[in-house]
Amino acid sequence: MADINFFIDGVPVSAKPGETILQVANRYGIYIPAICYSDRFSSPIGACRICIVVIEQLPEEDLRTHLEAHHPVATGKCSRPMPACVMKPKAGTYVWTNTDALKQARAEIVKKWDRYHPLQCGVCDASGECELQNANLEFNITSGLEQDFDNLPQKTIHKEWPIVNNDPHLCIQCKRCVKICDDVMGVKALALVKKEWGGFEIDTPDGSPLDCEFCNQCIDICPTGSLESKLFMYKAKSWEMEHIVSGCFFCPAGCELELNVKDNKILRVTSHLPSFNDGNLCNLGAFAYDMNENNRITAASINDKEEDLNNVIGQTYEDLKKITDKYGTDSVAIVCDSSISSEAMVSAKRLADLIGTKNMLFPEAEGIIKLDMALEKAGLLRQPSYDQIKNSETIFAIGTDLTNSIPLLDWFIIRKSKSKTKKGKLILAHYRESKLDKLKPVKLRYNPGSERELLLLLIQKLAGQKTLEFVKNLPEPDTLIKITGVDAESLETAAGQIKSGKLSVMVDTMLLEKSGIAELLADLAIASGNQASAIGFWPISRKSNIKGAERLLLDNRDYCLDKAGFTQRLAEGDLHAIIHFGNSIERILPAPIVSKIADIDLFVKFATHEIGKTEAKKNLVIPVATAYEEDSHYINLEGKLFKAKKSIEPKKDILPVQSIVKLIAEKFNTIMSPIKIKNDFTFKDSAQLNYLEYEYKPIEEIEPKQYPYRLIVEHSRFRSDVSTSFGSGPKIARAAGYAEISSGLAEALDLKSDDKIKIVSKSGQCEASLLISNDLPDNLVVVPDGFSDINPMSLFSSNDWCEHVNIEKAGGNQ
Amino acid sequence: MSVETREMLINMGPQHPSTHGVLRIILKLDGERIAGSEPEVGYLHRGFEKLAENMLYQQFIPYTDRLDYLASMNNNQSYVVAVERLLGIKAPPRAQAIRVIMSELGRIASHLVWLATHALDIGAMTVFLYCFREREAIIDLFEAAAGNRLNYNYARIGGVAFDLPKGFKENLQKFLDIFPEKLDEYHRLLTKNRIWLSRTKGIGILTKEQAINWGTSGPVLRGSGVEWDIRKAFPYDGYENYDFDVPTNQTGDVYGRYLVRMEEMRQSRRIIQQAIEHLPDGPVILQDSPYVSPSKEKIMTENFSLMKHMVLTIKGMRTPVATLYSATENPKGELGFYIVSDGSGKPYKLKIRAPSFINISAMPTMLKGNYVADVIAVIGSLDFVFGECDR
Numbered sequence A: 001m002a003d004i005n006f007f008i009d010g011v012p013v014s015a016k017p018g019e020t021i022l023q024v025a026n027r028y029g030i031y032i033p034a035i036c037y038s039d040r041f042s043s044p045i046g047a048c049r050i051c052i053v054v055i056e057q058l059p060e061e062d063l064r065t066h067l068e069a070h071h072p073v074a075t076g077k078c079s080r081p082m083p084a085c086v087m088k089p090k091a092g093t094y095v096w097t098n099t100d101a102l103k104q105a106r107a108e109i110v111k112k113w114d115r116y117h118p119l120q121c122g123v124c125d126a127s128g129e130c131e132l133q134n135a136n137l138e139f140n141i142t143s144g145l146e147q148d149f150d151n152l153p154q155k156t157i158h159k160e161w162p163i164v165n166n167d168p169h170l171c172i173q174c175k176r177c178v179k180i181c182d183d184v185m186g187v188k189a190l191a192l193v194k195k196e197w198g199g200f201e202i203d204t205p206d207g208s209p210l211d212c213e214f215c216n217q218c219i220d221i222c223p224t225g226s227l228e229s230k231l232f233m234y235k236a237k238s239w240e241m242e243h244i245v246s247g248c249f250f251c252p253a254g255c256e257l258e259l260n261v262k263d264n265k266i267l268r269v270t271s272h273l274p275s276f277n278d279g280n281l282c283n284l285g286a287f288a289y290d291m292n293e294n295n296r297i298t299a300a301s302i303n304d305k306e307e308d309l310n311n312v313i314g315q316t317y318e319d320l321k322k323i324t325d326k327y328g329t330d331s332v333a334i335v336c337d338s339s340i341s342s343e344a345m346v347s348a349k350r351l352a353d354l355i356g357t358k359n360m361l362f363p364e365a366e367g368i369i370k371l372d373m374a375l376e377k378a379g380l381l382r383q384p385s386y387d388q389i390k391n392s393e394t395i396f397a398i399g400t401d402l403t404n405s406i407p408l409l410d411w412f413i414i415r416k417s418k419s420k421t422k423k424g425k426l427i428l429a430h431y432r433e434s435k436l437d438k439l440k441p442v443k444l445r446y447n448p449g450s451e452r453e454l455l456l457l458l459i460q461k462l463a464g465q466k467t468l469e470f471v472k473n474l475p476e477p478d479t480l481i482k483i484t485g486v487d488a489e490s491l492e493t494a495a496g497q498i499k500s501g502k503l504s505v506m507v508d509t510m511l512l513e514k515s516g517i518a519e520l521l522a523d524l525a526i527a528s529g530n531q532a533s534a535i536g537f538w539p540i541s542r543k544s545n546i547k548g549a550e551r552l553l554l555d556n557r558d559y560c561l562d563k564a565g566f567t568q569r570l571a572e573g574d575l576h577a578i579i580h581f582g583n584s585i586e587r588i589l590p591a592p593i594v595s596k597i598a599d600i601d602l603f604v605k606f607a608t609h610e611i612g613k614t615e616a617k618k619n620l621v622i623p624v625a626t627a628y629e630e631d632s633h634y635i636n637l638e639g640k641l642f643k644a645k646k647s648i649e650p651k652k653d654i655l656p657v658q659s660i661v662k663l664i665a666e667k668f669n670t671i672m673s674p675i676k677i678k679n680d681f682t683f684k685d686s687a688q689l690n691y692l693e694y695e696y697k698p699i700e701e702i703e704p705k706q707y708p709y710r711l712i713v714e715h716s717r718f719r720s721d722v723s724t725s726f727g728s729g730p731k732i733a734r735a736a737g738y739a740e741i742s743s744g745l746a747e748a749l750d751l752k753s754d755d756k757i758k759i760v761s762k763s764g765q766c767e768a769s770l771l772i773s774n775d776l777p778d779n780l781v782v783v784p785d786g787f788s789d790i791n792p793m794s795l796f797s798s799n800d801w802c803e804h805v806n807i808e809k810a811g812g813n814q
Numbered sequence B: 001m002s003v004e005t006r007e008m009l010i011n012m013g014p015q016h017p018s019t020h021g022v023l024r025i026i027l028k029l030d031g032e033r034i035a036g037s038e039p040e041v042g043y044l045h046r047g048f049e050k051l052a053e054n055m056l057y058q059q060f061i062p063y064t065d066r067l068d069y070l071a072s073m074n075n076n077q078s079y080v081v082a083v084e085r086l087l088g089i090k091a092p093p094r095a096q097a098i099r100v101i102m103s104e105l106g107r108i109a110s111h112l113v114w115l116a117t118h119a120l121d122i123g124a125m126t127v128f129l130y131c132f133r134e135r136e137a138i139i140d141l142f143e144a145a146a147g148n149r150l151n152y153n154y155a156r157i158g159g160v161a162f163d164l165p166k167g168f169k170e171n172l173q174k175f176l177d178i179f180p181e182k183l184d185e186y187h188r189l190l191t192k193n194r195i196w197l198s199r200t201k202g203i204g205i206l207t208k209e210q211a212i213n214w215g216t217s218g219p220v221l222r223g224s225g226v227e228w229d230i231r232k233a234f235p236y237d238g239y240e241n242y243d244f245d246v247p248t249n250q251t252g253d254v255y256g257r258y259l260v261r262m263e264e265m266r267q268s269r270r271i272i273q274q275a276i277e278h279l280p281d282g283p284v285i286l287q288d289s290p291y292v293s294p295s296k297e298k299i300m301t302e303n304f305s306l307m308k309h310m311v312l313t314i315k316g317m318r319t320p321v322a323t324l325y326s327a328t329e330n331p332k333g334e335l336g337f338y339i340v341s342d343g344s345g346k347p348y349k350l351k352i353r354a355p356s357f358i359n360i361s362a363m364p365t366m367l368k369g370n371y372v373a374d375v376i377a378v379i380g381s382l383d384f385v386f387g388e389c390d391r
């Protein structure tokens, strides 16, 4: 389609197909006031009418003379006022944005908003960034308003809502909140609702207290003080805070955001535009900021006794020396969380080099490494960019709930579903429902644990007879269908869509740890018939620097210890010292392994938050700075390096990991250079795609009688690393961990929602309150990770992806 | 035996009672004669221009007080006129007249301090006491109107802060009535005094051409015979409506500049007399303007007024994107503000053309060939203030 040439205020402009008058004006830097419009929406709202313009149509031959004679004002014959944010331009028309009549009409609109607006700016959090205030000044409202403050309509202020304070008196009914919640978040938690007094208010559609993703989007986009964060209310005036543009380090999406800081404290988080996340944030990015203040480790300690930091550093060196002298350098292992910064990871590696050990373990990165290895062999290893998702024709997600794992991908997919040209297809293979089901994807509902069988079915559909060449013992399709429980028709559609073009494969890293999954995914991708460059693999994890861990491990393959290897070394008594960079080793390793740590000589932990306690013979704890307290880098899901900026000064004696390792290095008589994180990692393209061999073995699970259910760990969007448990926002959104079972199972066991239950496994037990879901299979117990009050790992007896458990009502033995 | 002669460098200031502030002059002397000189300024630099970039337009008004602190009223006026020109607004007639009264009083007060100290430097002590007596009357008037005795912060964008207080007009008239006599008294003490004449006549000559080339302005320029007054050339605040003369003197020496300033005081009085006689009624600040906060009463009772007030004080005015230079005739010369506006409530760049700074640069030309003792006379005749020069 050709560009459309027309005029705005006498300036010749040209519109791209589909653009509205407002968008063209913005592109040309011509100012048209707009309130309800936002670039963040997929379509305009058209509610405020501040953006009205008039359009004049003149015969072609008049163009020149008209402009010369009247530039830049409209003459007669104009259209009635039309919203520029909705109207598409017509070729050869004149758009006038600021005639006297328009000015007056805009002033009238503002007066309408003012009519019942309370005199509240002095105590309103929005003051200074309120668009209603701005409009009053811009349109210079001076009079012509009868106000009767004694007889304002009585609207309901929703102070009882969690996190979001909703004061409809301040609302101008622009519906930006409604739109962003629906259009961007896909939640639809808000609506403009007719009330008894005869007017409308923003409320939940059914009037119950807000229960949503608590993502901050509506607060952030509200032009007035109508929606405010209760965590921020009355803390500071908008102009007192410094806005620090930074990256979110709570999940691997790495969204851009602005930390609002005053007096060395983060008081709120606002969106940053333009950004790849379109200013959107999830509950963690927006509200977990005060995790920085709560439950912090503030002093170094030796066996729980507070000690001077320098002493502990000296002690670390001496103890390590003793151990390596006695047992050799190979007796030390370094274990890293995958949510620490790249600087911390490199520091850990440098420490390993100083000690002379190559034992490094990143337990959470095991799945991603498995996938990389498989993809490398298959010739598929590549780093896709976020654009790959936006442009892909088919998204195939397996074993993952994207909304709860990487909210950014959820927003991308929702936005994609609204696109006219790049809608694409969505296939969700999961054992339960998810928010994205609303988008009407192809749903492959399978029995949990039968992912391999499901993949085999799909591969077979795509590769046909050829499958037999690389899969040994391939069972009959009927058998597979029976095992998976998948609907044959959906399977057919899914296979067809996978074949249709550019493919994004999204898979949870916990699932990837399961043997065979990575290989089968590679085979599936090859069977889709795509070029390697048209396939993007997206390993899904909640650990913010999983990609940093991946890079480090791929670069230093000989340092790689896997969980099995680690377990074995520990069991054989080969390890005498463990250094952990992270908050809680008991959250990343199964209970029996953790209990072995009690026998080792030295456990050193570099941690930010007080979570759990590991008891070795000697325990050193060194407090370290969070990413709010130092400039640090992370690698996001699309492989881009980003910086989490230092925004507050840490307390005395809290140093970045890098600085502490530097001090330790000095004891080794080594001067450590500052760490510069580069992202020069390149994947070698391979021309040849190879199917990977796979030998099918049916799972023979003998489910022990006393542990009849299966425990699966899921992600929650309200937690990532456990440290996020200490943020007020996530805590309000979801106060505590829980265990989820199906309604059928609950009925059978006579359990009700919110009952306290005890989950027991061979290696441990824990309590949780019960959540009942309609979409779970009956033999499943689901526990989320990242909650400080419940640690699913304590129930796991091995490195397997699921565990056999029993559940009972807590507190009674009847 | 031969006597060797050579030029000597001596340092005058930066702390010297006759330099009227912290000025250092490096004098190159050939015996008693000045072979060359180099003024060094900047000791009072406070970074006003940079500071301005970080504050709202209206917040900068009190800073202008501290430019030429002997003429704060004039600086206030000069700055708000510049901003008003940027915004394309004018203060209401009454406010304009009040600003004219205040700045002409300011001119007299400033010239009185000049005369007092200039005479004192050359040895005429009595004049000093008389001048300060009259200046006191003016300061009392200022205090009554603005509440302050030195830094008045009185003008506002779009008007002035308060209307004239009760009794102001009467007290002002009293002053205007006695002032001509006082002026005559100063003349009697100095104008034909032999010592005064020999210390000022033919000293520190700046020719008409030099005065123009050095970019001087105000009494320095007019003392060299150039008839140039911004009040006439680019009138502001209604100066075009007043009758007054622009005194000049062709000699270009210290004495010439003396005569010019003496006459300027008389002319200022003339302007004030006209202003007070035809003082218009009406508001002293723009009403219902998008650039001026509404009255307190409105702010407390009308939400749109409250909202406007909040935005004006928090984010400031919505200015046009523009670049502008605006100047006024201050007691020391042309005070100009160069403003680059990016459309926000804070100036993107604000440059101040300070007459003292530019007039000082003409000093070496004036000093060359004169005696060391004349330095003091020349400094006095230049009448500079470092608050403004160094900014």
Ligand code: SF4
Binding pocket: A117, A118, A119, A120, A121, A122, A124, A125, A126, A127, A128, A130, A131, A132, A133, A170, A224, A225, A226, B307
């Ligand atoms: S919403 Fe805006 S206009 Fe209303 S009280 Fe708050 S700051 Fe003032």
Ligand code: SF4
Binding pocket: A164, A180, A181, A185, A187, A188, A189, A190, A210, A212, A213, A214, A215, A216, A217, A218, A219
């Ligand atoms: S916080 Fe997010 S999910 Fe909740 S109502 Fe607002 S936009 Fe919707």
Ligand code: SF4
Binding pocket: A170, A171, A172, A173, A174, A175, A176, A177, A178, A202, A221, A222, A223, A224, A226, A227
């Ligand atoms: S609550 Fe805010 S965003 Fe929502 S309609 Fe009202 S003013 Fe608009």
Ligand code: FES
Binding pocket: A033, A034, A035, A036, A037, A045, A046, A047, A048, A049, A050, A051, A052, A083, A084, A085, A086
């Ligand atoms: S911006 Fe167009 S109607 Fe609101």
